[in-house]
Amino acid sequence: MITTTGYSATTTLPLDASISPDETVALPKLKPRPVGASERIQTIDMVRGFALLGILLMNIPGFGIDGSAFYNIINGPHNTADYYTLAIVTSFFDGTMRGLFSMLFGAGMVLFTLSKKEVEGGASVAEYYYRRLLWLVLFGVLNAYVLLWEGDILFYYGLFGMLLYPFRKTAPKWLFLIGLACFATGHFKQQMGYAEFREKRLEYVKAIAAEKSHQKLTEKQKSAKAAWEEIEKNRKPDMERTAENVSERRGGYATVFTHFADRNGSLETMITYHFWPDMLGMMFIGMALFRLGFFSNKLTTSSYGLLLLVGYGIGIPIGWIFFSKGVAVTDIGRYLDAHRVPHGALYDLRRLLLSLGHASLLMLIYRSQILPRLMKVLANVGQMAFTNYLMQSIICTLIFHGYGLGYYNQLKFHQLYYIVGAVWIFQMIFSYIWMRYYRFGPFEWLWRSLTYWKMQPMRLTARAVA
Template identity: 60%
Template sequence: METSPSSYLPADASATLFSATSTDYSTTVDSPQPVAKADRIQTIDLIRGLALLGILMMNIKSFGYVWSGFINIVKHPESTDFYTLAVVDTAFAGTMRALFSMLFGAGMILFLTNKPEQGQGPTVADYYYRRLLWLVLFGVFNAYILLWSGDILYFYGLCGMLLYPFRKMKPGWLVVMAVLCIGANYLRNDLWYSGMRENRTGYLEAVKLEKAHKKPSAKQLEAKTAWENFEKNFKPDPKRDAKLVKERRSGYGTVFASLIPNNSGAESWGVYFGSWDMLSMMFLGMALLGWGFFSNKLPTSTYAVALLVGYGLGFPISWFFFRASFVDWLQNAGQVFDTFRVDPFQLYDLRRGLLAVGHASLLILVYRSNVVPWLMKALTAVGQMAFTNYLMQSIICTLFFNGYGLGYFGKLAYHELYYLVAGVWVFQLITSPIWLSYFRFGPFEWLWRSLTYWKPQPMLIRPKPTAETALA
């Protein structure tokens, strides 16, 4: 989030919009600049803080766990690892990134709104695209220097560039755009699933003919080979896993050589396959901001209904999704194709959208109740420093798991990964408010803003002048 016009502020907070002093980025200046702390929409930072912390619950798997371990987990549903997996994936998988994407779309609107155009120099659009180009480069840094395979900054920067033409679109049409993006993703996945079902059918026919000592057709043999190659992905490969663990526990050069092909492929794959995913949630976030959902402007009853609908529908759908698209998939992928004519994964956007709205509604209701103000303040600070905290998670986790740090990759049981998650949460919940009591921005936020506006931004918070100092 970069600016917060009064039209997006809750009624009880609109008075703070123009309360900044000359030492706090006066909002009456004529040139585009970062938003003052007093002008920020607290609930947006609050929800972003929740999303930022929640993303680590999902990312921790890729940071420190061998993928084939999940095959063993789903075979032992009585284990602590399985219960951990079930709770985390059912309640949070995809939803935190959905919230993060929604808020990214909302932030685009806030960045562009009420920023004055100058007669000379860069336009607001120039600042907007410069901001996103730097974000892309930060993503490259995260993937190729910090060596985090699951970076999203690169994709967000590219997707954000596509949002600019839609900045003035009405919320209803933005929802239509979100649905179209989901539909494009749905169609692409359905084409793949239909092709795999054909391979599965050809495989079964070929096996049946071979058992009857008959020769399958060339098409059936081709389908059989394709299906068998696909099934290899679900069989543990101890040699491959041992090689991976050895590489990840080695020095930086070895880890770099091991991950770069994967990271490069992930960046390319994500642009082609993941853009519809991210754009759909960004459009939805723009619409929700326009309706006042994220800015705490709706009645309490509206948030309560959103919570009940989001959780009431979202959790049952999510449990079915977890069982069909993860547990059953890993145990017997062929049975999934034999049972479902449509891929159960097609429920992904519906379940995560419902749960994301439910999570956000719950958080806003807790915020309004003033039950745990210390936690709300800490989460808001985490959200205000989301860029720094996101990159800090990459730094902490890569140093903890990779060999040029502590070398814990592949050493922890699945549920033990969440001890580290809890530790990072506590660290960021404590340090973020402390940092912001002395500084205007997190360190990476400061760097990003300074690069965007192409001038160093004031960092230290100067105390407001008292009567004594004013007369001195």
């Protein structure tokens, strides 16, 4: 076993960069079990807690406001609280919290598999691992179809996580390369889609030019013109569709369930097909970073400082360019005419740099002991991240859906973040109190009990509480 002394406690670390892919972690010959409190890596919980709270920054519009709000903000005046809020959230946080979560999911996969030893006559580590992920897929279905949150990520993490197991002992450099290859694949798919979209615009421009020169349009040119005009029309809010969406989201449980049933199925298919490079890429990079000791506080202070400077120094300007030149486009036609490659091509680079910047900043704060209580609170939130993630779905759907308070589409965009702040405060207090008396969050306990097919001890002993 390898131990590392942190700034608040000594943490047992089952894997770091000094362990080669072929080495076996020395553990007692016991039946595989959940990681105990003394074996947890506090910095991983801390970063996970930060990411879990941050995810709500991106999810809250999906919970509380119709999509037409984005069009109105971007195409309206730019000196409003809504516009500033959208600019800040998109530039600094869009994709980065999910990126951190995906990295930590990959790190957790390595920790889960290599901290356990095969036991003769018992279930294999692979069996426990895949059983764990199959239950996660089921929890994702529960989140989407019972709690009625269309932005669920558990389903995809469970699904894509099944591809990670064969790479659990792969060297960090190969994990980095695989992650970058995933990003390259995603970029290629994006560029191909953009090229097809741009081609439609070019055909339209040719048709308009022919029409202006008083040429008779061919059937192909007429079709191209009609197709682009339909695209332009669909980019603008459809007030009738918006009213229907708002009415259904403010309805009873059965109405909201029916509203989401088809949408969830379509989303799960679309995201699985189009966004697997996004999630898998970050998972592989997270595995590599964990093996190098990044998430377990093993790097030097200067290394974290350098990653912070690079991550923020390059990531923040790219983030602003990504928003101002890409997201905040008001005339899509002129944009397509002017750019062969979309600014969206910066997405993966921006979120990777900012994710590393966020995590490095947390590591430096942790080491400095400037805010030890806040770091402990974040670690508590992260230790029960599964519970807190599902709790966000429960709280927000009850606030915004009609079977709850029915506030859907009643708040302005920036006002949604007042709700975010209130949920953060509640979850930090709840997590702090809960973890004083229990080993796991309630959903973590259920997940572990199902994974090991045995009821896990829940309450801490009186000595542990003290």
